[in-house]
Amino acid sequence: MIRVxxxxxxxxxxxxxAAILSSDPGITxxxxxxxxxxxxxxxxxxxxxxxxxxxxxxxxxxxTALDLVRGASPSTAVAMLTTFGRDDYVARALDGGANGFLLxxxxxxxxxxxxxxxxxxxxFLSPKVTGRVxxxxxxxxxxxxxxxxxxxxxxxxxxxQVLGLLGAGATNAEIARGLHLAEDTVKTHVSAxxxxxxxxxxxxxxxxxxxxxxxxx
Numbered sequence: 001m002i003r004v005x006x007x008x009x010x011x012x013x014x015x016x017x018a019a020i021l022s023s024d025p026g027i028t029x030x031x032x033x034x035x036x037x038x039x040x041x042x043x044x045x046x047x048x049x050x051x052x053x054x055x056x057x058x059x060x061x062x063x064t065a066l067d068l069v070r071g072a073s074p075s076t077a078v079a080m081l082t083t084f085g086r087d088d089y090v091a092r093a094l095d096g097g098a099n100g101f102l103l104x105x106x107x108x109x110x111x112x113x114x115x116x117x118x119x120x121x122x123x124f125l126s127p128k129v130t131g132r133v134x135x136x137x138x139x140x141x142x143x144x145x146x147x148x149x150x151x152x153x154x155x156x157x158x159x160x161q162v163l164g165l166l167g168a169g170a171t172n173a174e175i176a177r178g179l180h181l182a183e184d185t186v187k188t189h190v191s192a193x194x195x196x197x198x199x200x201x202x203x204x205x206x207x208x209x210x211x212x213x214x215x216x217x
Contacts, residue, residue, distance in 0.1 A: 001026060001027070001028055002026055002027045002028070002049050002050060002115060002116065002119045003028055003030045003046070003047075003048045003049045003050070004021055004027060004028065004029050004030065004048055004049065004050045004051070004052060004115060005029075005030065005031045005032075005033070005039060005042055005043055005046060005048040005050070005051040005052070005069075005076070006018055006021070006029055006031070006032050006033070006051075006052045007032070007033040007034070007035070007036065007038070007039035007051065007052065007053045007054055007057065007062075007065060008032075008034070008052075008054035008057070008081065009034045009035060009054065009056075009057045009058055010054075011034075013054070013104065014032050014034075017052070017081070017104075017111070018032065020108045020111055020112070021111070021112070021115065023108070023112075024112050026116075027112065027115060027116075030046050030048055031045075031046045031048065034057070035057050035058060035059045035060050035065075036053070036057060036059065036060025036061060036062065036064045036065030036068055036069075037059065037060045037065075037068065039051060039053060039060075039065045039068065039069055040060075040065065040068035040069050040071070040072045041072070043068075043069045043072045043073040043076055044072035044073055046073075047073050047075065047076065048073070048076055049076065049077065049119045050076065050077050050078070050079060050115050050118055050119050051065075051069045051073075051076050051077070051078045051079070052079050052081045052102070052115070053065045053066060053069065053078060053079070053080055053081060054080075054081050054082065055080055055081070055082040055084075055089060055093075056082065056083075056084075062080055062081075062082070062093075063092055063093070063096055066078055066080070066093070066096045066097065066098055067096065070097060077099040077100070077118040077119055077121070078097070078098050078099055078100075078118075079098060079099055079100030079101065079102055079114055079115065079118050079124065080093045080098050080100065080101050080102065081102050081103075081104060082101075082102075082103065082104065083103070083104050083105065084103075086202075089101075090125075091167070091202065091206035091207065091210075092168065092206070095167075095206075095210055095215070099118040099122075099123050099124070100114050100115075100117065100118045100123060100124040100125065101124075101125050101126060102114045102124070102126050103126045103128060106126055106128075110126065110127070114126070151196055151197050151198065152197075152208075152212055154196050155193065155196055155197075158179075158189060159189055159192055159193050159196070160214065161179060162175060162179070162186065162189045162190060162193055163193050163197075163205060163208070163209045163212075163214055164209055164214035164215055165178060165179075166190065166193070166202055166205050166206055166209055167205070167206045167207075167208075167209025167210050167214055167215035168209075168215045172186045172187055172190065175190075193205060
C-alpha cells in the first residue's frame, strides 16, 4: 500500500485529489495539510511513502515544504502539485530534489501513475512539461559545446545577478524587488541574458545558472 501525504491550502482541491488517489486500491491518503509547516510535521509523524505538495500555499509554500519534508522524512518521495507548468517552477522543483512534478489539470490516471512512479523510486514529470525540460538539457549541451564560458563572461555583473535569481526560480517581480529595480528594467535584463546565452526560456537559463554555481545551491 502506498501511503500519501497531501498538502494543499484549498480544502475542495484536497478533497478532489484525495478522492482520485483513494480510487486506486493500492494508494491511501494517510494525512492532509494546508501549509508547508503542517506538511513537515505530518511527514515526521506518518513517514509517508509520497508527499504531494501544492506549490502556491500561504506561509510556507511548496518549495519551502519540499525542504522541510525532506528533512523531516528523508525516505519520503516528494512530488510537486500545481496548476501552473511554469518553467521556473519546474527548474526550482527539480533543483530542490523533487521526484515528480504534476499538474492539477492532468487526467486522474496521470496523477495515479505519477504517485506510483515516485513511490517506486522513479521520477515523473507531467508530459506537458517534459518537453521543456528536455529542451533545457539540450540547450545546456549546446551551450557547453559552443563555448559556454565565453557566453557567461559576456554577461555584465547585473546580468549575472539576474541569471542567478532566474536559476533560483524568482519571477521578474521578485527579481525587481531583490535588486531594487523597476520590473521593466528586469525584463530588459532577462531578454539580454537569453540573447547572450542563446537560450529561449527560463528553464534553459536556470539549468545554466545551476551549472555555473550562480544560485547559491
